[in-house]
Amino acid sequence: MHELTICANLIELLDGERRRRGFRTVKRLRLEIGRFSCLDPEALRFAFEISSRDTFLHAAALEIERPPGRATCLDCGAAVEVESRLDACPHCGGVRLDPTGGDRMRLIEMEVR
Incomplete structure (x- = not known):
C-alpha cells in the first residue's frame, strides 16, 4: 500500500513547515487527488x-x-x-486520448493553530 509511504512523506513535509513557521497543530488539510493518479482516496x-496518530496531525480533518x-x-x-x-472523447467519440493532467496529488490548503 503506497498510500502509507505517501502519508509518511506528507507528514515529514508538514513537520518541516511546522518547525519553520511555528504552528503547533494542523486543524484541516485539503488535498487534490486527480482521477488519473494511482491513489485510492x-x-x-x-x-x-x-x-497521523500521536502526531501534531492527530485531530486534523482530511478533505479530498x-x-x-x-x-x-x-x-x-x-x-x-x-x-x-x-473514456471516449465527449466531442467526437474517439478513443485515442493523450492524458495532459489530473494525475497528481497536491496540497491545496491547510488550516493551522
Whole structure:
C-alpha cells in the first residue's frame, strides 16, 4: 500500500513547515487527488488516520477533492475532461486520448493553530 509511504512523506513535509513557521497543530488539510493518479482516496484516508496518530496531525480533518482527468483527443484535437483514462472523447467519440493532467496529488490548503 503506497498510500502509507505517501502519508509518511506528507507528514515529514508538514513537520518541516511546522518547525519553520511555528504552528503547533494542523486543524484541516485539503488535498487534490486527480482521477488519473494511482491513489485510492479511501486508502489514503485510512493511511492518514493511522500515520497521523500521536502526531501534531492527530485531530486534523482530511478533505479530498477529485478533479477530472484532462486529455487531448488525437482524433479531433479537442482538449477534454474525462473521468477515466478509458473514456471516449465527449466531442467526437474517439478513443485515442493523450492524458495532459489530473494525475497528481497536491496540497491545496491547510488550516493551522
